[in-house]
Amino acid sequence: MTSVELSGVPETLLWNLYHRAFEARQPEPVLADPKAVELVERIDYPFEETFGAPDPLLAQGQALRVRTFDDAVRDFLTAHPDGTVVTLAEGLETQFWRVDNGRARWLCVELPETAEVRRALLPGGDRQRVLAQSALDLSWRDEVDPSRGVLITAQGLLMYLRPPEVRELIAGCAERFGGGALVFDAVPRWFSERTMRGEMRTKQGYSTPPMPWGLNAGELGKVRTAHPAVGDVQELPLPRGRGAYYGALSPLLGKVPALRNMRPTMTAVARFT
Secondary structure, X not given: OEEOOOOHHHHHHHHHHHHHHHHHOOOXXXXXXHHHHHHHHHEEOOHHHHHOOOOHHHHHHHHHHHHHHHHHHHHHHHHXXXXXXXXXXOOOOOHHHHHOOOOOEEEEEEOHHHHHHHHHHOOOOOOEEEEEOOOOOHHHHHHOOHHHOEEEEEOOOHHHOOHHHHHHHHHHHHHHOOOXXXXXXXXXXXXXXXXXXXXXXXXXXOEOOOOXXXXXXXXXXXXXHHOOOEEEEEEEOOOOOOHXXXXXXXXXXXXXXXXXXXXXXXXXXXXXX
């Protein structure tokens, strides 16, 4: 067993892992993630005492969101098999073990405390590196060879940044990685506002950290104003899942303008010229 002690935003990586592993244990999971199951069994952390019993709906939604990122990375690796995938603040995400093609290079940019946890639990190989610094310290760009294509992912990151920081990060990526892309997720403004008021709390007392950056589905075009090199910005639809909600209602919500912002999260891709 490996003891993990984190707080604040870094602790959310354990929430994500917990729910991903729960979904992976289902008879017909929407995301096969045996590595996540293995990690939960190895980590000495009071998951249920902190987060409560896993919510099947939340767990499936989390796994479907992750699948959206996986699909985007697979598409990139098909077009750029020797390219570089830069993952910003992925925590204990196990995407490498699900989608790696055996050729691409992966750079994980983590805060020092989460970098230490990741290195202990998910040691990398020759094509994997963990860089211990904030994603807002744009010097990480100097570690990336853009000649064979670059895809940057920011899964569960941007909502925890202040709006000027989000803009600066997107601009920094667009400025340096022409022809590349950034895949990111965002919460709608109502969700952001609830976290800022401290209203997202479990019965066990765990409180979701404040999320200063909210973006409604109809505001995706604003992302292009971050930098002239930000070209196309498109939402990536959530894959269809199990049950009435994720099998029928959720896909419908994404298509009806008046209902799109009812969803707690959306995933999008910004392509750079």
